[in-house]
Each structure stands twice: as structure tokens, then as C-alpha cells.
Amino acid sequence: EAQVTQNPRYLITVTGKKLTVTCSQNMNHEYMSWYRQDPGLGLRQIYYSMNVEVTDKGDVPEGYKVSRKEKRNFPLILESPSPNQTSLYFCASSLAPGGYNEQFFGPGTRLTVL
């Protein structure tokens, strides 16, 4: 089954404790990205990647890191999480960049930073 998976689905952590949210897709997609969803602000893009070893900032990259060492994986890293990073996070992928292709979203990761 074609899908985007994220882990963990739910995470409660404390300020400053490094964490990684994994994202994997099995569709051989080149383009992957991370969004966060907050009440009143909608979904905002954090980082995106156009292919292996090619990543760039979205609208709200501060406090986040990403890497793309393999085509299928695009982990989101919070080196020192803070309470303002409490949010619902989505990973997305599409066949190619440029916006001409349907984007598929993972199930979401609900993160709480205390």
C-alpha cells in the first residue's frame, strides 16, 4: 500500500530533550516536506527536500533540522525542544517538486513539550 508513515504518532517530552520524528514514504517520491499545524495559524511549512541531500527552509524553520540521506526517509529533528514547538506535525511527499503533482500526507505526530 502506497503511504507516508510517521513515528511516533504521539509524544510528550520536556524542554531541551532532543527528539527525532521519522517520516518514510514507499512511493519513490522525490519531494518531501514537513508542516506544523497550530490553531488559528493553519498549516505552515517547516522544511522541504527536493531530493537526496537537497533540503531547504520553509516558512518556519527555526528550532528544527532535517536530513535526507535516503530517498524514502526525511526525519525532523528538534535539537532542544521548547514549549512553543508543541504542535501537530505532518510529513508530506510528492512525485516531483514544482507543485504539479498530488501531495500525500502522513497521519500526523502530536507533540507536546512541557
Next chain:
Amino acid sequence: GIQVEQSPPDLILQEGANSTLRCNFSDSVNNLQWFHQNPWGQLINLFYIPSGTKQNGRLSATTVATERYSLLYISSSQTTDSGVYFCAVVTADRGSTLGRLYFGRGTQLTVWP
């Protein structure tokens, strides 16, 4: 950047009723998608519809790219249709972040039995 406006913001229906959700966008787009966010927060792809009309069961969508709007029709609504419906576009503006989806604020749909 591109503006994506959805209407109505809230919609309350009785089971069996039909509804139309609207999405207006302020600039040319390469991509338009409709999503349903269920009560558990999952974003479910409904339609990829940069232009034309598509149907999937009780749902259908029409995008008129030249007039910069898209409509989502829900017929014979069911309680399981409840949730938030988002329209999202990728701008054709080459200066914007490549492939970035711009989301509207959504329409909160509640269907009562």
C-alpha cells in the same frame, strides 16, 4: 504570497443534506487539493484537482482555474463527513517556495444524525 479563502467557515447540517464548500485563491496555481481532517487529526486526500471536475462517490469537486476558485460538493451527508475540510494550492509563482502548499483556514463541518 497567495491568499486562499474558504467559505463558509462553519457549516452545520442534518444527515442527508447536501452542501457546497468554496475555495477562492488570489493567484495562478499549479496544483489544488482538497483534504478532510478527521476528528483524530488525520489529513485525508479527497481530490487532486488543478482544473476540471472529479467525482468520488458522494463527493465531487470542480476547479475553474481561470476564475480562481474551486468547489467541493457533498451530497447526502453522513455523520462521518464531520471534520474540517481544507483547500490547498501550490502557486505558479516561480519566486515562491518550490512545491509549498498554501492552505486555507478550512470549513468546519458538523453533521447531526
